[in-house]
Amino acid sequence: DMAGLPGFTGDPAFLKRLTAAGFAPETIDIVCCTHLHFDHVGWNTKLEDGKWVPTFPNARYLFCRAEYESWMAEPGGYAWNLPDTVAPVVDAGLVDLVDPDHRVTSEVRFIPTPGHSPGHMSVLVESNGARALITGDATHHPVQWAETDWGMSGDWDGAQAADSRREMRAEHGDTGTLILGTHYAAPSAGHIVSVNGEWEFHASTETEF
Ligand SMILES: [Zn+2]
Structure with missing residues (x-):
C-alpha cells in the first residue's frame, strides 16, 4: 500500500x-x-x-x-x-x-501549462511530422476543450489553468495533434476539432496512429 x-x-x-x-x-x-x-x-x-x-x-x-x-x-x-x-x-x-519549456530530446519537450499545480507541464512529442500532446492534468475531461473555464476541484489556480487550456487549444486545435488525455476514460486519445465555430474533442478509436 x-x-x-x-x-x-x-x-x-x-x-x-x-x-x-x-x-x-x-x-x-x-x-x-x-x-x-x-x-x-x-x-x-x-x-x-x-x-x-x-x-x-x-x-x-x-x-x-x-x-x-x-x-x-x-x-x-x-x-x-x-x-x-x-x-x-x-x-x-x-x-x-x-524549466517548464525544457527540451528533453530532439523529439520530446515540455510545454508549460501551469494552473492545475504551480509548475504543471505537459509533454509534446514531435516525430516524423506528427505531434502528440500528453496533457497531464491540464485537463481532466474532454469537455474542458469546449468549456475551458470548467475546472477541477484540485486546481491550484483555476483562472491560470483555464488560460493554459485556451493556449493549448489555440496551438493544437484543428492541427492533427493527437491529444493523450491522462485522466480521460478510454478511448483517451483524440483530436481537438472545431465544428461550426465550437470546439469539440473527437476521440479516436484507432489503435495505430
Ligand atoms: Zn494533479
Missing part, C-alpha cells in the same frame, strides 16, 4: 507489463513528471524491504523547478506523498530541476 492511502496499490503488474513491452525499469533513462500530485508520481519509487527506493535507478527524473520549490515551501494538499515518492529520488541524486 502507499503510505497514507491504504488499499491503493496502483497496478502491481505495471512493471511486468512495461518489461514485457521491452522497457525494463533499469533501461529507463528519463522519467518526465508533469507535476508532483500523488497520482502522478506513484511509480517514481517502489517499496523494497520496507523502504521506498527509486523504481528507475538509472534514470534522470525531470521535475519543474517551480513545481518542486512550491511544494517544498508549502507541502500538503494533493502532494502529500512527497516523502515516499519524491524525497527518495531526490536523495538518490536522480532529479534534474528543469
